[in-house]
Amino acid sequence: MKQNDPHYFPQEISDFSDPFSLLKACHQRTRNHCAALNQLAAEVAQGQLGLNAAAVALGSFRYFSGAAKRHQEDEEQSLYPRLVRQSLKIAEIIHHLKGQHQHLESLWSRIAPQLARINQVKEGAQLTEQLHQFTAAHLAHLEAEEGDLMPLAMHILSSRELKEIGSEMAQRRGRQ
Numbered sequence: 001m002k003q004n005d006p007h008y009f010p011q012e013i014s015d016f017s018d019p020f021s022l023l024k025a026c027h028q029r030t031r032n033h034c035a036a037l038n039q040l041a042a043e044v045a046q047g048q049l050g051l052n053a054a055a056v057a058l059g060s061f062r063y064f065s066g067a068a069k070r071h072q073e074d075e076e077q078s079l080y081p082r083l084v085r086q087s088l089k090i091a092e093i094i095h096h097l098k099g100q101h102q103h104l105e106s107l108w109s110r111i112a113p114q115l116a117r118i119n120q121v122k123e124g125a126q127l128t129e130q131l132h133q134f135t136a137a138h139l140a141h142l143e144a145e146e147g148d149l150m151p152l153a154m155h156i157l158s159s160r161e162l163k164e165i166g167s168e169m170a171q172r173r174g175r176q
Helices: 020-044 051-063 068-085 088-116 124-156 159-172
Strands: none
Touching: 020 051, 020 068, 020 124, 020 159, 051 068, 051 088, 068 088, 068 124, 068 159, 088 124
16 A cells, blocks of 8 residues: 555545535545554564555654644534533543543554654564554544444534534634
8 A cells, every 4th residue: 555545545635615524534544544554563563564664654654643633623623512512422422532532642652753763663563562552443433433423413513513613624724
């Protein structure tokens, strides 16, 4: 899987008029990066990094340090606050999702420095396990968002609120 392949790693969408489509597109990019990290973990476990390993590590490092962080800000600063007071069920879902965000940040803080210097990794077994934990936690988080929260949010938010969310997302990216 090559980092510059637009089929696997499409460029960010610049139309912020449909925030749910943007969030789902980001989820797909996250899934693609998780698949790439799992492939990288297999190479690390075998002790044989392929020619593309550094590019995959750097691309995923950049993605999870940049775009994925903005995605989390989109959720925590724009989406969640508009939903949390709707019902106890939604508040519980959001509380759970925010806890997952914190867990993902903790896992990322241990992985990121190693990805930045993938060719110098000394503890391959440890990195392999950390990568598997990170990708599994991320995929479970995406499933929870898409299965539990997004269907409710799509029915609750008004067109005005969606426009505001899209505008806030654009501002976070310096596009407005």
